Amino acid sequence: MRPFTFTQVQDVDTAVQEVSAEGAKFIAGGTNLLDLMKIDVMSPSHLVDITKIALNTIEETEEGGLRLGALVTNADTAYHELVESRYPLLSHAILAGATAQLRNMATNGGNLLQRTRCYYFYDTQTPCNKREPGSGCSAIKGYNRDLAILGTSEHCIATHPSDMCVALAALEATVRVKGPQGERTIPFAEFHRLPGDTPHLDSNLQPDEIITAIDLPAQGFAQHYTYLKLRDRASYAFALVSVAAALDLEGSTIKKARIALGGVAHKPWRVPEAEAFLQGKEVTTENFRRVAEAYLLGAKGYGDNTFKVELAKRAIVRALEQATKMEPTS
Amino acid sequence: MKENYTGKPANRVDGHAKVTGTAKYAAEFDVPNLAHGVVVNSAIAKGRIKSIDTSEALALEGVLEVFTHENRPGYTWLDKHYQDEDSPPGSPFRPLNSDKILFSMQPIALVVAETFELARYAALLVKVEYEREPHSTDFEANISNAYKPKKYKSTPPPDPRGDAEQAFAAAELQLEEVYSHTAQHHNPMEMHASIAIWQEDGSLIIYDKIQGVQNSQEYISNAFGVPKEKVQVYSPFVGGAFGSGLRPQYQLFLAVLAARELKRPVKVVLTRQQMFSFGHRPTTAQRIAMGASPDGKLQAIQHNAFGETSTFEDYNEDVVIWPGVLYHCDNVQVSHQLVSLDVYTPLDMRAPGGTTGTFALEIAIDEMAYKAGLDPMEFRLKNYTDTDLNEGKPFSSKELKECYRQGAERFGWANRKMEPRSMKKGHQLIGWGMAHGGWEAKQKEAAAKAVLSPEGKLEVSCATADIGTGTYTVMTQIAAETMGLPIEDVSFKLGDSSLPKSPLEGGSWTVSSVGSAVKQVCEKLQEEFLKVAQKSGHEIFKDAKPEEVSFANGRMFLSQAPAQSVLLLEVLALNEGKPLEAKVSAKPAKEQQKYSSYSHSATFAEVQVDEDLGTVKVTRLVSAIAGGKIINPKTARSQILGGTVWGIGCALEEHTVMDNHLGRFINHDLDKYHLPVNADIPETDVIFVEEKDEIVNPLGAKGLGEIGIVSVAPAIANAVFHATGKRIRRLPITLDMLM
Ligand SMILES: Cc1cc2nc3c(=O)[nH]c(=O)nc-3n(C[C@H](O)[C@H](O)[C@H](O)COP(=O)(O)OP(=O)(O)OC[C@H]3O[C@@H](n4cnc5c(N)ncnc54)[C@H](O)[C@@H]3O)c2cc1C
């Protein structure tokens, strides 16, 4: 770990000011950043501790949704009464991730900005374009079991590892941020990026911007939802493939469907056209299969992870079946 | 009544110290003026260091030195000076010996600074330029270069019996398959660590994480040319090791080297990532060809193993002894060849060879049972052996049939339908599988000392280790019972190289070897005691011979007339305030050589496999163990549970991934190298069947450190077959193989 300076701020404006310094970074729960600093993958020269800023509440919005403060912990979010009753998909997704101890520390803002778990990203003695632009991607020809099959580029095939974000994508949340130019909102689908030829950038948040909150729209799909997470052990592992599925049903007819995939791309993966296909359709396995095929169009395996293409399809079908039957988790 | 401490559950005598944090592990000793070393590891797998620039690191205030091959003082060069008790044949790795890189993550520099944080930072500033050479780390690609080692580290593969090739060709039922698993790393909770302190008189004090303090002592004495008496090694507590601490690791050498040069105590602790930079269970592929008659009698077994080793040592383990130990078959041919790669030398890991060999053999047996249309347990009974056919000796005891019986009953095996895919719940296919295994019950020579204080407190000691297995506790039990003292008045000392000679803590032989020495030293102490009693004129014992007296409840009495007794304290009071002492070195009895001794296990597993998604969950496990006398059922159960958990990991999760482009293990932390978590572990039943063995050693106990793991992975693999109809011959079994 390299030496750094540290400051704790009390309000958003000071935070934004402090972080505009060269090499500065926010620290919230620290569950991702500190690990990466210890192994020299990230080496900020100045840490701005934001945990004392009053962004730690969950409140109802005028539009009938919820505003999740960026500094509310993952645990407090998952177990919040209004989240549990109105957005249980989000609760389930959060609780499918990490461990109780980590969720107690981890914050909502930090969760969005956690970095990939690609093996090579974690080993500074190997080439990795995300860590060191231009050095090459070790994973494409190397070990890529955990890595992406959709939206990849020749420069990077990393995934975004969050579970929470998969649910947020399905729920069409909005990210509220503040920078030197003031506040702005970013629709969830536009928050994370695809690697393209800039794999070192995970999201469209500017380095001097802070996440203040995540807004959930009114519709929470509290009846028919599932977060299905498939992984190499029963807990404390990142998803090989995960599916957040939410259905708005009228009898056995689908009024609206939302599907987001985790573990398959550099961002939670959605295909709105494929979701639209389900609108007005019956809840049949055949329809679920067709939407699953559509979701994986253009998917590409890299050897160790090729099985994910088929696994993701089956997971979509299973998640939609479970959502229909009101079986929330695997 | 004599208090029987053995055979009854006892709490760990060191439990309180451990949970309150007073038990100190190697890295935790408070040493004044301590400097901290951090290791820099190689980025490449083969080649040489062209240049190593330490100037930036050295420029930091508080950095004391950076040791590299360029400034490493020239100690001895001879191989034999770097060999230790567990070295395989070959030329041991010598840290910072030259610019040559032999494996990825090889230690190439030690940065020493006033604080750990500073040393870690400075380590980032060491700039290395390499000259790469093409490496070979791809096991499968190199299997055609496999060779028979000149010398085997463990037992050489047993000689052929009968004519396996011909019998196989003639057999009506035939099976020929390859079974394999990749490398696995030990990953004990405690990382390897050493503190070295050179004294002004040239002697050396070391705190080390090791499974045998005298091994470190001898190694350092040879490598640094210091007389053994001047090297004192302590390792009172070990946070798990599983074999990783059998050989002194490089942090020890580096700490001693730095401390010597800097004339200051130095501590070196490896990181979790660096725990992947040395020994591991080797990648192994095994060909098994098996022939049987239509009614299920084994007629031929060929078991040919190929195991990974380094370029500098020939590591092998007992992978192919199992056909001869576990089955009756007249035509057996086995072999073990090595594939040398640019990796560090593999290292014994819990049940080395047993885990690997049993996994392959027991899946093959299940396959053959299906070919013969026989229930897998019935098939095993049909091919049961009462003799160790490798050695041509009877077993000193073998209650494996009782393991089958009790295990099957607890599990409900009788209700199993033979055909695969016959049980289903929703999307979950349910399967039941079983396997059995063995592990040799060895007794090695071990010494012990007993001291009975005038106050009646007994201290017994031996330089063995407690790697979490419960050595402190069982030795205390054995001593208290033998001397007839309350357990509170007895203590056991270990982990100190000045104590009586001990073998390494490994191979499941500690209870057998050290336990026998403890028992014998207490018996010798009894003789001393009787002498004192007689000398001080105790009439009742005047003509008594040692075998005519007994000890219980703090008294000595005549076995034939228990009312005739004397308080130990009374006699001790007459010994002029001096403690009573005895020493022994316990050797295996000659009688043992006529027999072969093994512990046995039978494991029954239930799994659920998702028919679409391939996810596997172990839902029930029963392991029945025949391990001779169980000294402490509580710690014994923990051993078997630990083995079971490990077996689940071995079957479904554990594997170290070699990236052959980089020549490097790439999943080198506990996020990416998966061990089972609580949620993976089902209710597990452990049964100890009664097994009397008066030959194996004076205690009749066989040792339980390794038998718990061997039959778990194949039982799970066989259950997966029963659930899905898919035969997986490669570990770990992951969902993509079953989709
Ligand atoms: C062993 C382990 C297992 C895990 N398993 C899972 C899992 O299964 N599923 C899963 O989803 N997650 C998992 N996680 C990841 C965990 O969810 C994240 O580490 C956590 O959510 C990050 O939150 P934090 O507050 O600790 O972020 P920090 O580590 O403090 O920060 C992370 C990044 O976000 C930035 N940041 C933080 N807050 C803000 C803000 N308000 N505005 C702008 N930038 C900000 C920081 O500068 C930093 O770059 C795991 C983590 C670990 C260590």
Ligand code: SF4
């Ligand atoms: S996939 Fe991305 S993160 Fe992984 S090695 Fe390639 S560039 Fe680095």
